Amino acid sequence: MNWGSASEFFAMGGYGLYVWGSFGVTAAALLIEVGLVRHRLAAVRRGLRRELAADRDTQD
Amino acid sequence: MNAFIAIVRRDLLLAARRKSEVFTALFFFMIVVSLFPLGIGPETAMLRRIAPGVLWVAALLAAMLSLNRLFAADHQDGTLEQMSLSPTPLAVLVSGKVLAHWLTSGLPLVLLAPVIGLQFDLSARALGVLMISLLLGTPVLSLIGAIGAALTLGVRGGGVLLSLLVLPLYIPALIFGAGAVEADVAGLGAGGHLSLLGALLALGVFFAPWAATAALRIALE
Amino acid sequence: MSQRLVNWFKFASPASFYPLAGKMWPWFAALGTVLAAVGLWISFFVAPTDFQQGEGYRIIFIHVPASWMSMFIYCVMAFWAAIGITFNTRLSGMMSSALAPTGALFAFLSLWTGALWGKPMWGAWWVWDARLTSELILFFLYIGYIALTAAIDDPRRADKAGAIVALVGVVNVPIIYFSVKWWNTLHQGASVSMTKAPTMAATMLWGMLIMALAFWMYSIAIALYRVRAIILERERHTTWVAELPEMQR
Numbered sequence: 301m302n303w304g305s306a307s308e309f310f311a312m313g314g315y316g317l318y319v320w321g322s323f324g325v326t327a328a329a330l331l332i333e334v335g336l337v338r339h340r341l342a343a344v345r346r347g348l349r350r351e352l353a354a355d356r357d358t359q360d
Numbered sequence: 361m362n363a364f365i366a367i368v369r370r371d372l373l374l375a376a377r378r379k380s381e382v383f384t385a386l387f388f389f390m391i392v393v394s395l396f397p398l399g400i401g402p403e404t405a406m407l408r409r410i411a412p413g414v415l416w417v418a419a420l421l422a423a424m425l426s427l428n429r430l431f432a433a434d435h436q437d438g439t440l441e442q443m444s445l446s447p448t449p450l451a452v453l454v455s456g457k458v459l460a461h462w463l464t465s466g467l468p469l470v471l472l473a474p475v476i477g478l479q480f481d482l483s484a485r486a487l488g489v490l491m492i493s494l495l496l497g498t499p500v501l502s503l504i505g506a507i508g509a510a511l512t513l514g515v516r517g518g519g520v521l522l523s524l525l526v527l528p529l530y531i532p533a534l535i536f537g538a539g540a541v542e543a544d545v546a547g548l549g550a551g552g553h554l555s556l557l558g559a560l561l562a563l564g565v566f567f568a569p570w571a572a573t574a575a576l577r578i579a580l581e
Numbered sequence: 582m583s584q585r586l587v588n589w590f591k592f593a594s595p596a597s598f599y600p601l602a603g604k605m606w607p608w609f610a611a612l613g614t615v616l617a618a619v620g621l622w623i624s625f626f627v628a629p630t631d632f633q634q635g636e637g638y639r640i641i642f643i644h645v646p647a648s649w650m651s652m653f654i655y656c657v658m659a660f661w662a663a664i665g666i667t668f669n670t671r672l673s674g675m676m677s678s679a680l681a682p683t684g685a686l687f688a689f690l691s692l693w694t695g696a697l698w699g700k701p702m703w704g705a706w707w708v709w710d711a712r713l714t715s716e717l718i719l720f721f722l723y724i725g726y727i728a729l730t731a732a733i734d735d736p737r738r739a740d741k742a743g744a745i746v747a748l749v750g751v752v753n754v755p756i757i758y759f760s761v762k763w764w765n766t767l768h769q770g771a772s773v774s775m776t777k778a779p780t781m782a783a784t785m786l787w788g789m790l791i792m793a794l795a796f797w798m799y800s801i802a803i804a805l806y807r808v809r810a811i812i813l814e815r816e817r818h819t820t821w822v823a824e825l826p827e828m829q830r
Contacts, residue, residue: 303626313630315637318701322640322694323621326647329686330799337803341810345827348813352823507749511742515732524728525746528721529753532760539764556763560756571749574666578741 363448367456368463374433375464381426382464389422389469393476404481411480412490412541419469419494420530423501424523426465430457430509431576444580454576455569458499458506466498482541489544489554496557497537503561503568504529510575532560593670595812596821602812606805613798620792628784637701641785644694646793647687648716652754654684654800655719658726659751662744672808674740675815677747678730679808683800685723691716711765715758722750736815 303309312319375382396414397407434440434457443453473494474487482490508526512518540553624642631638658677665673695713696706707713726746733739816822 309625312639313636315635315639315701318637318697319639322643322697325693326643326690329690333683333686333803334806337807337810341806341813344810344813344817348817348822349828351817352828507745511729511745512732515729517732521725521728521732524721525725528718528725528757529749531718532753532756535760535764556760563756567752571745575742575745578738578745581738 363446364452364456367453368460371457371460372463375460381429382468385422385425385465386468386472388425389418389472390476392418392421394479397479407480408482408545411477411482412486412493412538412545414480415473415476415490416494416497416534416538419473419498420501420527420534422469423465423498423505424526426461427505427509427522427526428519430461430506431513432509435513435579440576441580444577449573450576451569451573454506454510454572455565458502458569458572461506462499462502466494466502469498470494483545486541486545489550490541492554493537493540493550493557496554496561497533500533500557500560500564501530503564504533506572507568507575510572510579513576513579533557536560593668593672595672595675595816596819598672599809599812599825602805602809606802606809609798609802609805613795613802616791616795616798620788620795623784623788623791628788629782634702637698640694640698642788642792644691644698645789646796647694648691648712649793650796650800651684651688651691651716651719651723653797654680654687655722655747655754656751658684659747662747665740665744666748671737671740671815674737674744675808675811676804677743678740679804679811680800681723681727681730681743682807683803685720685727687796687800688716688720688723692720709765711758711762714761714765715754718757718761719754722754726750 310316310320393414396410400406400410431440434443444450446453470491473490477487477490505522505526508522508529511525512522515521536553536557540550540557543553544550620642624639628639628642630636658680661673661676661680664670665677692713695716699708699713700706726743729746730739730743733742813822822828
Protein backbone atom coordinates (compact mmCIF):
# COMPACT_ATOMS: atom_id res chain seq x y z
CA MET A 301 0.00 0.00 0.00
CA ASN A 302 1.45 3.34 -1.04
CA TRP A 303 -0.86 5.72 0.75
CA GLY A 304 -1.27 6.45 4.42
CA SER A 305 -4.40 8.52 4.07
CA ALA A 306 -6.87 9.81 1.53
CA SER A 307 -5.35 13.29 1.52
CA GLU A 308 -1.94 11.79 0.81
CA PHE A 309 -3.53 9.91 -2.07
CA PHE A 310 -5.00 13.08 -3.54
CA ALA A 311 -1.81 15.06 -3.05
CA MET A 312 0.21 12.51 -5.10
CA GLY A 313 3.42 13.57 -3.46
CA GLY A 314 3.05 17.13 -4.72
CA TYR A 315 2.17 16.08 -8.25
CA GLY A 316 -1.58 16.08 -7.61
CA LEU A 317 -2.41 18.72 -10.20
CA TYR A 318 -0.54 16.90 -12.95
CA VAL A 319 -1.63 13.37 -12.09
CA TRP A 320 -5.29 14.22 -11.53
CA GLY A 321 -5.23 16.61 -14.47
CA SER A 322 -4.21 13.69 -16.67
CA PHE A 323 -6.47 10.99 -15.26
CA GLY A 324 -9.38 13.38 -14.79
CA VAL A 325 -9.28 14.80 -18.30
CA THR A 326 -8.93 11.32 -19.78
CA ALA A 327 -11.92 10.03 -17.83
CA ALA A 328 -13.95 13.13 -18.69
CA ALA A 329 -13.05 12.93 -22.38
CA LEU A 330 -14.05 9.28 -22.63
CA LEU A 331 -17.31 9.90 -20.78
CA ILE A 332 -18.12 12.88 -22.99
CA GLU A 333 -17.40 10.79 -26.07
CA VAL A 334 -19.79 8.08 -24.85
CA GLY A 335 -22.41 10.73 -24.15
CA LEU A 336 -22.05 12.28 -27.60
CA VAL A 337 -22.36 8.93 -29.36
CA ARG A 338 -25.41 8.01 -27.25
CA HIS A 339 -26.96 11.32 -28.16
CA ARG A 340 -26.18 10.78 -31.83
CA LEU A 341 -27.74 7.31 -31.89
CA ALA A 342 -30.78 8.48 -29.97
CA ALA A 343 -31.24 11.44 -32.33
CA VAL A 344 -31.11 9.22 -35.42
CA ARG A 345 -33.61 6.81 -33.91
CA ARG A 346 -35.95 9.58 -32.88
CA GLY A 347 -35.85 11.11 -36.35
CA LEU A 348 -36.40 7.76 -38.01
CA ARG A 349 -39.32 6.86 -35.78
CA ARG A 350 -40.94 10.19 -36.56
CA GLU A 351 -40.45 9.66 -40.30
CA LEU A 352 -41.88 6.16 -40.14
CA ALA A 353 -44.85 7.31 -38.11
CA ALA A 354 -45.51 10.06 -40.65
CA ASP A 355 -45.32 7.50 -43.45
CA ARG A 356 -47.83 5.24 -41.70
CA ASP A 357 -50.19 8.14 -41.16
CA THR A 358 -50.16 9.07 -44.81
CA GLN A 359 -50.73 5.46 -45.84
CA ASP A 360 -53.72 4.98 -43.57
CA MET B 361 4.59 8.89 -73.91
CA ASN B 362 3.22 11.15 -76.63
CA ALA B 363 0.13 11.79 -74.57
CA PHE B 364 2.34 12.64 -71.59
CA ILE B 365 4.29 15.24 -73.58
CA ALA B 366 1.09 16.58 -75.10
CA ILE B 367 -0.43 17.11 -71.65
CA VAL B 368 2.69 18.84 -70.35
CA ARG B 369 2.79 21.10 -73.38
CA ARG B 370 -0.91 21.89 -73.13
CA ASP B 371 -0.72 22.80 -69.44
CA LEU B 372 2.36 24.93 -70.01
CA LEU B 373 0.57 26.75 -72.81
CA LEU B 374 -2.40 27.36 -70.56
CA ALA B 375 -0.10 28.66 -67.84
CA ALA B 376 1.64 30.95 -70.34
CA ARG B 377 -1.74 32.45 -71.18
CA ARG B 378 -2.41 33.13 -67.53
CA LYS B 379 0.98 34.39 -66.50
CA SER B 380 -0.40 36.39 -63.61
CA GLU B 381 -1.11 33.19 -61.63
CA VAL B 382 2.50 32.07 -61.87
CA PHE B 383 3.74 35.50 -60.87
CA THR B 384 1.29 35.78 -57.98
CA ALA B 385 2.77 32.66 -56.41
CA LEU B 386 6.29 33.96 -56.96
CA PHE B 387 5.58 37.33 -55.39
CA PHE B 388 3.81 35.61 -52.53
CA PHE B 389 6.99 33.63 -51.93
CA MET B 390 9.10 36.79 -52.00
CA ILE B 391 6.79 38.72 -49.68
CA VAL B 392 6.51 35.93 -47.11
CA VAL B 393 10.28 35.52 -47.01
CA SER B 394 10.80 39.29 -46.67
CA LEU B 395 8.38 39.46 -43.75
CA PHE B 396 10.60 37.36 -41.51
CA PRO B 397 13.52 39.78 -41.15
CA LEU B 398 10.95 42.51 -40.45
CA GLY B 399 9.33 40.40 -37.77
CA ILE B 400 12.47 39.02 -36.18
CA GLY B 401 15.09 41.71 -36.67
CA PRO B 402 18.00 42.26 -39.02
CA GLU B 403 20.91 40.59 -37.17
CA THR B 404 22.83 38.73 -39.85
CA ALA B 405 23.83 35.79 -37.68
CA MET B 406 20.23 35.12 -36.76
CA LEU B 407 19.02 35.56 -40.33
CA ARG B 408 21.63 33.14 -41.61
CA ARG B 409 20.39 30.57 -39.11
CA ILE B 410 16.71 30.85 -39.94
CA ALA B 411 17.12 31.30 -43.71
CA PRO B 412 16.80 27.63 -44.79
CA GLY B 413 13.70 27.06 -42.68
CA VAL B 414 12.06 30.31 -43.73
CA LEU B 415 12.73 29.76 -47.41
CA TRP B 416 11.45 26.23 -47.25
CA VAL B 417 8.29 27.09 -45.33
CA ALA B 418 7.59 29.89 -47.80
CA ALA B 419 8.11 27.43 -50.65
CA LEU B 420 5.58 25.04 -49.09
CA LEU B 421 3.01 27.80 -48.79
CA ALA B 422 3.64 29.08 -52.31
CA ALA B 423 3.23 25.56 -53.69
CA MET B 424 -0.08 25.27 -51.81
CA LEU B 425 -1.39 28.41 -53.51
CA SER B 426 -1.38 26.98 -56.99
CA LEU B 427 -2.45 23.44 -56.05
CA ASN B 428 -6.14 24.38 -56.01
CA ARG B 429 -6.04 25.00 -59.71
CA LEU B 430 -4.21 21.83 -60.62
CA PHE B 431 -7.35 19.92 -61.60
CA ALA B 432 -10.15 22.43 -60.95
CA ALA B 433 -10.38 24.02 -64.43
CA ASP B 434 -10.21 20.67 -66.21
CA HIS B 435 -12.83 19.31 -63.87
CA GLN B 436 -15.20 22.18 -64.55
CA ASP B 437 -15.11 22.08 -68.34
CA GLY B 438 -15.26 18.29 -68.49
CA THR B 439 -11.73 17.80 -69.86
CA LEU B 440 -10.90 15.59 -66.91
CA GLU B 441 -13.76 13.26 -67.73
CA GLN B 442 -12.50 13.00 -71.30
CA MET B 443 -9.03 12.21 -70.01
CA SER B 444 -10.32 9.42 -67.78
CA LEU B 445 -12.00 7.85 -70.84
CA SER B 446 -8.96 8.17 -73.10
CA PRO B 447 -6.93 5.05 -74.00
CA THR B 448 -3.87 6.43 -72.21
CA PRO B 449 -3.86 5.46 -68.51
CA LEU B 450 -5.10 8.34 -66.40
CA ALA B 451 -2.03 8.03 -64.15
CA VAL B 452 0.21 9.01 -67.07
CA LEU B 453 -1.88 12.08 -67.78
CA VAL B 454 -1.89 12.98 -64.10
CA SER B 455 1.90 12.69 -64.04
CA GLY B 456 2.03 15.05 -66.98
CA LYS B 457 -0.14 17.58 -65.17
CA VAL B 458 2.03 17.29 -62.07
CA LEU B 459 5.18 17.86 -64.09
CA ALA B 460 3.62 20.93 -65.71
CA HIS B 461 2.59 22.18 -62.28
CA TRP B 462 6.14 21.79 -61.03
CA LEU B 463 7.57 23.56 -64.08
CA THR B 464 5.30 26.54 -63.50
CA SER B 465 5.33 26.71 -59.69
CA GLY B 466 8.34 24.77 -58.36
CA LEU B 467 11.04 25.55 -60.85
CA PRO B 468 10.60 29.36 -60.65
CA LEU B 469 11.05 29.08 -56.88
CA VAL B 470 14.26 27.11 -57.35
CA LEU B 471 15.59 29.81 -59.65
CA LEU B 472 14.43 32.66 -57.43
CA ALA B 473 15.64 31.16 -54.15
CA PRO B 474 19.33 32.16 -54.46
CA VAL B 475 18.37 35.78 -55.06
CA ILE B 476 16.12 35.76 -52.02
CA GLY B 477 18.78 33.88 -50.06
CA LEU B 478 21.10 36.84 -50.52
CA GLN B 479 18.76 38.86 -48.31
CA PHE B 480 19.66 36.40 -45.58
CA ASP B 481 23.37 36.64 -46.14
CA LEU B 482 23.82 33.00 -47.10
CA SER B 483 27.20 31.99 -48.53
CA ALA B 484 27.45 30.96 -52.18
CA ARG B 485 27.94 27.35 -51.12
CA ALA B 486 24.85 27.36 -48.92
CA LEU B 487 22.88 28.94 -51.76
CA GLY B 488 23.98 26.12 -54.02
CA VAL B 489 22.84 23.50 -51.50
CA LEU B 490 19.58 25.39 -51.07
CA MET B 491 18.99 25.27 -54.81
CA ILE B 492 19.72 21.56 -55.00
CA SER B 493 17.47 20.84 -52.03
CA LEU B 494 14.64 22.85 -53.60
CA LEU B 495 15.26 21.20 -56.94
CA LEU B 496 14.81 17.78 -55.33
CA GLY B 497 12.11 18.83 -52.90
CA THR B 498 9.66 20.97 -54.84
CA PRO B 499 8.67 18.08 -57.16
CA VAL B 500 7.76 16.13 -54.02
CA LEU B 501 5.51 19.03 -53.03
CA SER B 502 3.78 18.96 -56.42
CA LEU B 503 3.39 15.18 -56.28
CA ILE B 504 1.94 14.98 -52.77
CA GLY B 505 -0.09 18.09 -53.44
CA ALA B 506 -1.68 16.42 -56.46
CA ILE B 507 -3.20 13.78 -54.17
CA GLY B 508 -4.69 16.47 -51.96
CA ALA B 509 -5.89 18.49 -54.94
CA ALA B 510 -7.60 15.43 -56.40
CA LEU B 511 -9.23 14.55 -53.09
CA THR B 512 -10.62 18.04 -52.49
CA LEU B 513 -11.86 18.47 -56.06
CA GLY B 514 -15.31 20.00 -55.96
CA VAL B 515 -15.50 19.77 -52.18
CA ARG B 516 -16.74 22.81 -50.31
CA GLY B 517 -14.05 24.67 -48.42
CA GLY B 518 -11.54 22.91 -50.67
CA GLY B 519 -8.70 25.39 -50.28
CA VAL B 520 -8.34 25.29 -46.53
CA LEU B 521 -9.06 21.58 -46.47
CA LEU B 522 -6.30 21.02 -48.99
CA SER B 523 -3.73 22.69 -46.76
CA LEU B 524 -4.98 20.71 -43.76
CA LEU B 525 -4.51 17.46 -45.66
CA VAL B 526 -1.28 18.22 -47.43
CA LEU B 527 0.84 20.26 -45.03
CA PRO B 528 1.39 17.43 -42.51
CA LEU B 529 2.56 15.24 -45.38
CA TYR B 530 5.03 17.94 -46.45
CA ILE B 531 6.90 17.74 -43.15
CA PRO B 532 9.53 15.17 -44.22
CA ALA B 533 10.38 17.23 -47.32
CA LEU B 534 10.64 20.34 -45.15
CA ILE B 535 12.88 18.63 -42.61
CA PHE B 536 15.29 17.14 -45.12
CA GLY B 537 15.24 20.19 -47.39
CA ALA B 538 15.89 22.80 -44.76
CA GLY B 539 18.12 20.35 -42.87
CA ALA B 540 20.39 19.94 -45.90
CA VAL B 541 21.26 23.65 -45.90
CA GLU B 542 21.65 23.76 -42.13
CA ALA B 543 23.89 20.70 -42.13
CA ASP B 544 26.01 22.25 -44.82
CA VAL B 545 26.30 25.55 -42.95
CA ALA B 546 27.26 23.60 -39.81
CA GLY B 547 29.95 21.80 -41.81
CA LEU B 548 28.34 18.36 -41.51
CA GLY B 549 27.82 17.85 -45.23
CA ALA B 550 24.46 17.88 -46.93
CA GLY B 551 24.84 14.53 -48.69
CA GLY B 552 22.70 12.49 -46.28
CA HIS B 553 19.83 14.93 -46.34
CA LEU B 554 19.92 15.32 -50.09
CA SER B 555 19.94 11.60 -50.73
CA LEU B 556 16.97 11.14 -48.38
CA LEU B 557 15.19 13.92 -50.24
CA GLY B 558 15.99 12.07 -53.45
CA ALA B 559 14.52 8.91 -51.95
CA LEU B 560 11.35 10.81 -51.08
CA LEU B 561 11.19 12.05 -54.65
CA ALA B 562 11.58 8.52 -56.02
CA LEU B 563 8.82 7.23 -53.72
CA GLY B 564 6.60 10.14 -54.70
CA VAL B 565 7.13 9.62 -58.44
CA PHE B 566 6.09 5.98 -58.06
CA PHE B 567 3.12 6.26 -55.74
CA ALA B 568 1.67 9.76 -55.86
CA PRO B 569 0.30 9.72 -59.44
CA TRP B 570 -1.33 6.41 -58.69
CA ALA B 571 -2.99 7.69 -55.50
CA ALA B 572 -3.99 10.94 -57.20
CA THR B 573 -5.57 8.96 -60.02
CA ALA B 574 -7.57 6.87 -57.57
CA ALA B 575 -8.73 10.07 -55.88
CA LEU B 576 -9.68 11.64 -59.23
CA ARG B 577 -11.76 8.61 -60.16
CA ILE B 578 -13.74 9.06 -56.96
CA ALA B 579 -14.36 12.72 -57.79
CA LEU B 580 -15.46 11.80 -61.32
CA GLU B 581 -17.92 9.10 -60.32
CA MET C 582 -12.38 -21.66 -48.03
CA SER C 583 -15.01 -20.02 -50.18
CA GLN C 584 -17.64 -21.08 -47.67
CA ARG C 585 -15.83 -19.18 -44.91
CA LEU C 586 -15.38 -16.14 -47.09
CA VAL C 587 -19.08 -16.06 -47.78
CA ASN C 588 -19.80 -16.21 -44.08
CA TRP C 589 -17.53 -13.29 -43.41
CA PHE C 590 -19.02 -11.22 -46.14
CA LYS C 591 -22.46 -11.82 -44.75
CA PHE C 592 -21.53 -9.57 -41.83
CA ALA C 593 -20.13 -6.99 -44.21
CA SER C 594 -23.68 -5.92 -45.01
CA PRO C 595 -24.84 -3.12 -42.73
CA ALA C 596 -28.21 -4.83 -42.24
CA SER C 597 -26.66 -7.85 -40.54
CA PHE C 598 -23.84 -5.97 -38.85
CA TYR C 599 -26.16 -3.52 -37.11
CA PRO C 600 -27.70 -6.11 -34.74
CA LEU C 601 -24.37 -7.92 -34.38
CA ALA C 602 -22.65 -4.70 -33.28
CA GLY C 603 -25.52 -4.11 -30.90
CA LYS C 604 -24.92 -7.51 -29.32
CA MET C 605 -21.14 -7.14 -29.19
CA TRP C 606 -20.51 -3.68 -27.83
CA PRO C 607 -21.77 -4.27 -24.27
CA TRP C 608 -19.31 -7.16 -23.87
CA PHE C 609 -16.37 -5.06 -24.96
CA ALA C 610 -17.56 -2.20 -22.77
CA ALA C 611 -17.82 -4.52 -19.75
CA LEU C 612 -14.40 -6.02 -20.45
CA GLY C 613 -12.96 -2.54 -20.83
CA THR C 614 -14.45 -1.41 -17.54
CA VAL C 615 -13.05 -4.41 -15.66
CA LEU C 616 -9.62 -3.98 -17.24
CA ALA C 617 -9.65 -0.25 -16.49
CA ALA C 618 -10.49 -0.97 -12.85
CA VAL C 619 -7.62 -3.47 -12.59
CA GLY C 620 -5.29 -1.12 -14.46
CA LEU C 621 -6.14 1.85 -12.25
CA TRP C 622 -5.70 -0.27 -9.16
CA ILE C 623 -2.24 -1.33 -10.34
CA SER C 624 -1.29 2.20 -11.34
CA PHE C 625 -2.23 3.73 -7.99
CA PHE C 626 -1.89 0.99 -5.39
CA VAL C 627 0.43 -1.74 -6.65
CA ALA C 628 3.05 0.19 -8.58
CA PRO C 629 5.57 1.60 -6.11
CA THR C 630 6.63 5.25 -5.96
CA ASP C 631 9.38 5.96 -8.44
CA PHE C 632 12.56 7.00 -6.66
CA GLN C 633 13.44 9.60 -9.27
CA GLN C 634 10.13 10.95 -10.46
CA GLY C 635 8.06 10.49 -7.31
CA GLU C 636 4.34 10.04 -7.84
CA GLY C 637 4.30 12.12 -11.01
CA TYR C 638 5.36 9.18 -13.13
CA ARG C 639 1.91 7.59 -12.66
CA ILE C 640 0.79 9.70 -15.61
CA ILE C 641 2.57 7.31 -17.95
CA PHE C 642 -0.05 4.68 -17.09
CA ILE C 643 -2.42 6.58 -19.36
CA HIS C 644 0.04 8.56 -21.45
CA VAL C 645 1.78 5.57 -23.01
CA PRO C 646 -1.37 3.48 -23.61
CA ALA C 647 -3.11 6.52 -25.14
CA SER C 648 -0.19 7.05 -27.52
CA TRP C 649 -0.20 3.37 -28.46
CA MET C 650 -3.93 3.44 -29.10
CA SER C 651 -3.75 6.57 -31.24
CA MET C 652 -1.20 4.89 -33.51
CA PHE C 653 -2.94 1.53 -33.47
CA ILE C 654 -6.32 3.03 -34.35
CA TYR C 655 -4.79 4.83 -37.30
CA CYS C 656 -3.45 1.49 -38.55
CA VAL C 657 -6.86 -0.16 -38.07
CA MET C 658 -8.46 2.71 -39.97
CA ALA C 659 -6.01 2.18 -42.81
CA PHE C 660 -6.75 -1.55 -42.69
CA TRP C 661 -10.48 -0.91 -43.13
CA ALA C 662 -9.66 1.60 -45.85
CA ALA C 663 -7.67 -1.03 -47.74
CA ILE C 664 -10.50 -3.56 -47.33
CA GLY C 665 -12.98 -0.97 -48.53
CA ILE C 666 -10.94 -0.18 -51.63
CA THR C 667 -10.24 -3.80 -52.58
CA PHE C 668 -13.63 -5.39 -51.85
CA ASN C 669 -15.78 -2.28 -52.24
CA THR C 670 -17.70 -3.04 -49.04
CA ARG C 671 -19.84 -0.29 -47.58
CA LEU C 672 -19.25 -1.32 -43.99
CA SER C 673 -15.47 -0.76 -44.05
CA GLY C 674 -15.86 2.93 -44.79
CA MET C 675 -18.34 3.22 -41.95
CA MET C 676 -15.88 1.47 -39.61
CA SER C 677 -13.12 3.89 -40.62
CA SER C 678 -15.25 6.91 -39.93
CA ALA C 679 -16.45 5.37 -36.67
CA LEU C 680 -12.85 4.92 -35.51
CA ALA C 681 -11.46 8.31 -36.52
CA PRO C 682 -12.90 10.46 -33.72
CA THR C 683 -11.74 7.99 -31.08
CA GLY C 684 -8.28 7.89 -32.60
CA ALA C 685 -8.10 11.67 -32.66
CA LEU C 686 -9.26 11.74 -29.05
CA PHE C 687 -6.49 9.37 -27.99
CA ALA C 688 -3.93 11.42 -29.91
CA PHE C 689 -5.17 14.50 -28.08
CA LEU C 690 -5.07 12.72 -24.72
CA SER C 691 -1.56 11.56 -25.45
CA LEU C 692 -0.49 15.16 -26.09
CA TRP C 693 -2.38 16.45 -23.06
CA THR C 694 -0.98 13.91 -20.64
CA GLY C 695 2.43 14.30 -22.26
CA ALA C 696 2.33 18.00 -21.46
CA LEU C 697 1.24 17.33 -17.89
CA TRP C 698 3.99 14.75 -17.51
CA GLY C 699 6.60 16.96 -19.15
CA LYS C 700 5.97 20.01 -17.00
CA PRO C 701 7.17 18.49 -13.69
CA MET C 702 9.74 16.18 -15.31
CA TRP C 703 11.32 18.38 -17.98
CA GLY C 704 10.20 21.75 -16.65
CA ALA C 705 8.28 22.57 -19.83
CA TRP C 706 4.77 21.88 -21.07
CA TRP C 707 6.02 21.15 -24.52
CA VAL C 708 9.34 19.81 -25.72
CA TRP C 709 10.13 19.26 -29.39
CA ASP C 710 10.89 15.65 -28.70
CA ALA C 711 10.65 13.27 -31.66
CA ARG C 712 7.77 11.28 -30.19
CA LEU C 713 5.72 14.24 -29.06
CA THR C 714 6.19 15.93 -32.42
CA SER C 715 5.18 12.80 -34.31
CA GLU C 716 2.13 12.45 -32.09
CA LEU C 717 1.18 16.05 -32.92
CA ILE C 718 1.49 15.32 -36.62
CA LEU C 719 -0.59 12.17 -36.18
CA PHE C 720 -3.24 14.34 -34.55
CA PHE C 721 -3.15 16.62 -37.61
CA LEU C 722 -3.57 13.59 -39.87
CA TYR C 723 -6.67 12.54 -37.94
CA ILE C 724 -8.07 16.05 -38.19
CA GLY C 725 -7.42 16.07 -41.94
CA TYR C 726 -9.29 12.78 -42.33
CA ILE C 727 -12.24 13.95 -40.25
CA ALA C 728 -12.40 17.33 -41.99
CA LEU C 729 -12.31 15.79 -45.46
CA THR C 730 -14.96 13.15 -44.79
CA ALA C 731 -17.16 15.78 -43.11
CA ALA C 732 -16.87 18.14 -46.08
CA ILE C 733 -18.10 15.62 -48.65
CA ASP C 734 -21.86 15.24 -48.65
CA ASP C 735 -22.17 11.93 -50.49
CA PRO C 736 -21.23 9.32 -47.86
CA ARG C 737 -19.93 6.78 -50.37
CA ARG C 738 -17.63 9.35 -51.92
CA ALA C 739 -16.59 10.57 -48.48
CA ASP C 740 -15.67 7.00 -47.50
CA LYS C 741 -13.57 6.45 -50.59
CA ALA C 742 -11.78 9.78 -50.33
CA GLY C 743 -11.20 9.11 -46.63
CA ALA C 744 -9.81 5.68 -47.47
CA ILE C 745 -7.21 7.23 -49.74
CA VAL C 746 -6.26 9.78 -47.09
CA ALA C 747 -5.91 7.04 -44.48
CA LEU C 748 -3.75 4.89 -46.75
CA VAL C 749 -1.55 7.79 -47.85
CA GLY C 750 -1.25 8.75 -44.19
CA VAL C 751 -0.30 5.30 -43.00
CA VAL C 752 2.44 5.10 -45.63
CA ASN C 753 3.69 8.49 -44.49
CA VAL C 754 3.59 7.95 -40.74
CA PRO C 755 6.86 5.94 -40.62
CA ILE C 756 8.53 8.44 -42.98
CA ILE C 757 7.35 11.33 -40.82
CA TYR C 758 8.50 9.61 -37.63
CA PHE C 759 11.90 8.87 -39.14
CA SER C 760 12.32 12.42 -40.46
CA VAL C 761 11.31 13.96 -37.15
CA LYS C 762 13.76 11.71 -35.35
CA TRP C 763 16.48 12.70 -37.77
CA TRP C 764 15.61 16.37 -37.28
CA ASN C 765 15.68 15.86 -33.52
CA THR C 766 19.17 14.34 -33.50
CA LEU C 767 20.46 17.14 -35.73
CA HIS C 768 19.18 19.76 -33.30
CA GLN C 769 20.57 18.45 -30.07
CA GLY C 770 18.77 20.72 -27.70
CA ALA C 771 16.34 19.83 -24.96
CA SER C 772 16.32 16.19 -25.87
CA VAL C 773 15.36 14.33 -22.75
CA SER C 774 13.92 11.17 -24.13
CA MET C 775 11.57 8.83 -22.39
CA THR C 776 13.76 5.87 -23.26
CA LYS C 777 16.23 7.25 -20.75
CA ALA C 778 13.61 6.97 -18.03
CA PRO C 779 14.66 4.57 -15.28
CA THR C 780 14.41 0.95 -16.25
CA MET C 781 10.84 -0.08 -16.08
CA ALA C 782 9.77 -2.31 -13.24
CA ALA C 783 7.63 -5.31 -14.12
CA THR C 784 4.60 -3.94 -12.27
CA MET C 785 4.84 -0.72 -14.28
CA LEU C 786 4.89 -2.65 -17.50
CA TRP C 787 1.89 -4.71 -16.40
CA GLY C 788 0.00 -1.60 -15.43
CA MET C 789 0.65 -0.04 -18.80
CA LEU C 790 -0.29 -3.19 -20.69
CA ILE C 791 -3.55 -3.61 -18.81
CA MET C 792 -4.45 0.04 -19.28
CA ALA C 793 -3.66 -0.32 -22.98
CA LEU C 794 -5.97 -3.34 -23.15
CA ALA C 795 -8.67 -1.38 -21.37
CA PHE C 796 -8.34 1.46 -23.90
CA TRP C 797 -8.40 -1.09 -26.68
CA MET C 798 -11.64 -2.64 -25.46
CA TYR C 799 -13.09 0.83 -24.96
CA SER C 800 -12.18 1.76 -28.54
CA ILE C 801 -13.82 -1.37 -29.94
CA ALA C 802 -16.95 -0.77 -27.88
CA ILE C 803 -17.28 2.89 -28.79
CA ALA C 804 -16.52 2.23 -32.47
CA LEU C 805 -19.21 -0.47 -32.62
CA TYR C 806 -21.59 1.85 -30.84
CA ARG C 807 -20.85 4.72 -33.18
CA VAL C 808 -21.02 2.55 -36.28
CA ARG C 809 -24.60 1.69 -35.33
CA ALA C 810 -25.50 5.37 -35.44
CA ILE C 811 -23.67 5.76 -38.75
CA ILE C 812 -25.45 2.74 -40.25
CA LEU C 813 -28.84 4.12 -39.28
CA GLU C 814 -28.00 7.58 -40.61
CA ARG C 815 -26.94 6.19 -43.96
CA GLU C 816 -29.52 3.44 -44.38
CA ARG C 817 -32.49 5.44 -43.17
CA HIS C 818 -34.53 4.87 -46.31
CA THR C 819 -34.14 1.10 -46.48
CA THR C 820 -36.83 -1.39 -45.54
CA TRP C 821 -34.68 -3.31 -43.06
CA VAL C 822 -34.29 -0.18 -40.95
CA ALA C 823 -38.04 0.38 -41.04
CA GLU C 824 -38.57 -3.21 -39.88
CA LEU C 825 -36.20 -2.98 -36.89
CA PRO C 826 -37.94 -3.81 -33.60
CA GLU C 827 -36.84 -0.52 -32.00
CA MET C 828 -38.56 1.41 -34.78
CA GLN C 829 -41.98 -0.14 -34.15
CA ARG C 830 -43.67 2.30 -31.89
